[in-house]
Structure formats: structure tokens, C-alpha cells
Amino acid sequence: MAFPAQHEIYKRRFSRNVGLGLTLVAFIVLVFGLTMVKVMQVGQMQAFDHVVRPEMLPADAAGEGGQ
């Protein structure tokens, strides 16, 4: 015996699915927004890969490093 397609229980399940979907989308948007703000607050930077980049060192230190 099957429930008719318009049975009330399907509405409740649909509301759960839509609610959860919208919550996850909102969470993703929030984390993305937070990431953008945090990254922009740090200022200039390059990806951290343990490689010294002389062009990012202060002028004096770069000069000494070159001697």
C-alpha cells in the first residue's frame, strides 16, 4: 500500500530537505565571507612554501642577503 504523492508526510520531508539545503548554503556563504575578510585583513602575502622571496624582504635585509 503506497501513500498518495500529495500525502502530508512528503511535505514535511520536503521542508526538512529544503531547510537543510538552505542552512548549508548560508553556512558556505558565511565561511566564504569570513575567509575573504580574514585574508584581506592580513595585507600583502604570498603562499607559504618555505622559499625565501628577496623581493618581499625589507630593502636593507635584501641588500645584505645579496652580498
Place this chain on the structure above:
Amino acid sequence: MTDINAFEQPNEAGFGDYVALLKPRVMSLVVFTAFVGILAAPVSVHPVVALAGILFIALGAGASGALNMWWDADIDAVMRRTMKRPVPSGRVQPGEALGLGLALSGIAVVMLGLATNMLAAGLLAFTIFFYAVVYSMWLKRSTPQNIVIGGAAGAFPPMIGWAVATGSVSIESAFMFALIFMWTPPHFWALALFMKEDYSNAGVPMLTVTHGRKSTRKHVLVYTLLLVPVAIGGAFTGIGGPIYLTTAVFLNAIFLRGAWQIWRRDETQAEADNYAVEKKVFRFSLYYLFLHFGAILAEAALKPYGIGGW
């Protein structure tokens, strides 16, 4: 398969039932007071960080609400005011409420720590622990002082909001905490006076049950007398000012008058007018808190224009 499941769970929950587990009305107060805590702080916060902070504080409060509904399902089922909640009505299983509460607690604390700072996250974790364990599991069923001490859980949000902005605790955030903490007992005891049989049926040792109604009326007056200097004294902290002082004096005069009227009445008078004064004082107490925090917000908002603050 789906149809068989549908037969087995005729009370299957909708999305709204899970939202109801988070006690949205309590969350609205948490959102507002945390918002005031952030805006009143002397440090500016990026709007996205502030929004995230408020959302995660509210989520933590909601999570503790779900844990409370899981633990208190047996007494919620007996009390008229709470018997339609998702767990006692059978729409949400107790295990689901526990799982949701624990998961959201973890998400809220970790995300608040990552988005803002560890002090704010630590305070939120303590608040959830205090409400779920200290208040719900321990105090609520063991002492008539449950409301007094348990009120601390509701008092933390503005302090967490302040910590989100400043990364610290100060006299101003302690004042906002104290305002809600001292307001909670007269607010709830006014409610307990007209929710007549609910608490005694559920076996919750509310003051009305353990010490009687006459004593509860006295307690409403005494705690209101203790609340007044705290509420007015806040005007002289860094977040106070003439707007707050005027509002506080006005509101406290009305609240004190209401508490006095409650104290002067006996049960015969109260029953004759269906607890009109008690209901009026309870409703006013909601505006009382909202307007105090509204005044703090007004002081902060007007400060840049040279009007707010002293």
C-alpha cells in the same frame, strides 16, 4: 521502503520542529543582547565578523536549548506551557535532540573561536555547559534557587559579544551580565505566580512550590530592589550616558511599583482578577530588559555624533 518508513513514523518532524528545538524566542533575546555587546564595545569589528559572531553565539544558545529539551522531556510533557514541544509531542526523538544539541554546540564554539577569538569561544562553551549541565541537569530539579543561579546562562551573551569585539572582559561587560542576571529572578517568579499548577505537577522545586506564594511575592520585591541599583548604576560605566540614565530611572520606577503591587496582594485578590498584576509585571519585564539594552545601543550609536555617553 519510503512508504514503510512513513507508516512507522506518523509524527515525523518537519524542519520547523528542529528550529523549535533551538528555542527561537530565547535566541532572539540572545541575538539582540550579543549585538548590543558588540556595538557598545570601544573596538570596531568588521561587519562580516560581527555577523558571524552573533550567529554563532545564537547557534550556541540554540544548541543548549536543544540539550535542555532532551534532558527535560519528562517534565515538559507534564507542563501545559511546554507539552507541545517537539520531544514530548513525539515529533522529534530524544536522541535526535541530543545529537543536534551536541553537534551544534561543537560547531558554534569552534566556529566562534576561528571567526573571532578564543576568549569568546571559551565563554560560549562555558555558557552552554552552564545551561545544559549546571542549570538543566543539576539546579532545576534540586533547589528553588534554580532560577537565580541558572540566570547566569542567559546573562553571558552580551559579555561574549563584548569579548568578540575586544578579546577581553571589562567592567562594562560585567555590568551587562549583572543586569540580565539580576533581572531573571523577578521576571521568572512573576511568571511562576500565574502559571499556577504547572511547576508543582512537574515536581520542579520552583519557589512558589517550596516556599509558597506569599514568600515568592516577597522575593519578587526583594530581588527587584537589588536589581534597581545595578540597572541605574550601569549609567555611570563607559557604556552609560544621559539617555541610558533617563531610561533606567523611568523603567526601574515602573518595575519597582509593579513588584510592590505584587507584594501587597494576596492569592484571593490575585485570583479575583485572574493574576492581572502578575501578568502585567511579567510582560513589562520583557520590555524592561529590551529597553535597557536599547538605551545602551542608542548611547553607542550616538557617540560618533557627540551625543551619546557622558
